[in-house]
Amino acid sequence: MFGIQTPIALDPGVGGNCLADTGLQTADIIISTTAAPVSGAIRIGTGSVVSHAALFVGAGMVIEAVEQGVVKRSLQESLAHAALAVAYRVPFMTPAIAAKVVKHADANLGSQYTTRGAILSADPILCRIAGAQPAAFFCSQLVIDAFHKAGVALTTMPAHCVTPQGIAKIAIERLTYVGHLRGNPSWFPILSP
Numbered sequence: 001m002f003g004i005q006t007p008i009a010l011d012p013g014v015g016g017n018c019l020a021d022t023g024l025q026t027a028d029i030i031i032s033t034t035a036a037p038v039s040g041a042i043r044i045g046t047g048s049v050v051s052h053a054a055l056f057v058g059a060g061m062v063i064e065a066v067e068q069g070v071v072k073r074s075l076q077e078s079l080a081h082a083a084l085a086v087a088y089r090v091p092f093m094t095p096a097i098a099a100k101v102v103k104h105a106d107a108n109l110g111s112q113y114t115t116r117g118a119i120l121s122a123d124p125i126l127c128r129i130a131g132a133q134p135a136a137f138f139c140s141q142l143v144i145d146a147f148h149k150a151g152v153a154l155t156t157m158p159a160h161c162v163t164p165q166g167i168a169k170i171a172i173e174r175l176t177y178v179g180h181l182r183g184n185p186s187w188f189p190i191l192s193p
Contacts, residue, residue: 019179021075024087026058027098028178029143030078031168032085045122048165053140054078055105056087063105063146065137070111079182087178088171090152100150105142112136121163132160140164 024030033039033051042051054064062078064071079085090097118138120127137145138160144167145159154170155162162170171177 017179018183019087019181021060021181023179024056024075024181025089025093025098025178026056026095027093027101028056028087028089029167029171029175030054030056030062030075030085030087030181031164031171032079032082032182033164034081035083042118042164045119048163048168050084050086050164050168053143053164053167055101055143055146057102057105063102063109063142065111065113065139065142067113069113070105070108070137070142072106072109075181082182084180085182086171086180088175089178090147090154091174091176097150097152101146101152104149105146108137108142108145114138114141117141117160118163121161121166124157124161127161128158132158140167143167 031050031053033043033049039051043049054062056075057063060075061072062075064078112135114133114136117133117136120130121138140162141159144154144162147154148159
């Protein structure tokens, strides 16, 4: 890494640096997107260049909420189709805090994915009225929820009201940029909502 001290834009062409998978630490947050139609729909619906969030849990693995539910799988599998993937870290992260975050994410393995929750999260009023669905998660909700339950409040918003774009905003305002795992500026025209 080049020792970048401040967060950067999601476009690696404006000062980002490439990061090997081995540069990640437990409890790093990864925001990403693909060229798939569902990713495009999420980006349009949330006004974002990102459509997914995952939690790196160490040993080359992530926990994420996908269509099949909350799963633990390899980072390589998670990012297999990613056109963009950027890693961020909580500045005061310690191994003890990271272990708590992972423990809370791990406790949700096997939970259902909530398409309804993901859709409602884009509206800050409707998501609060509808509330969270018990035992069901969408990607950014899972990440924020794991941090909240570990005692690390990344936002004052309820976890079920935070979109991937919301995590990107939190990352730029409060987290430390780690690096780009995937990203090529020539792909960015397909990433525009």
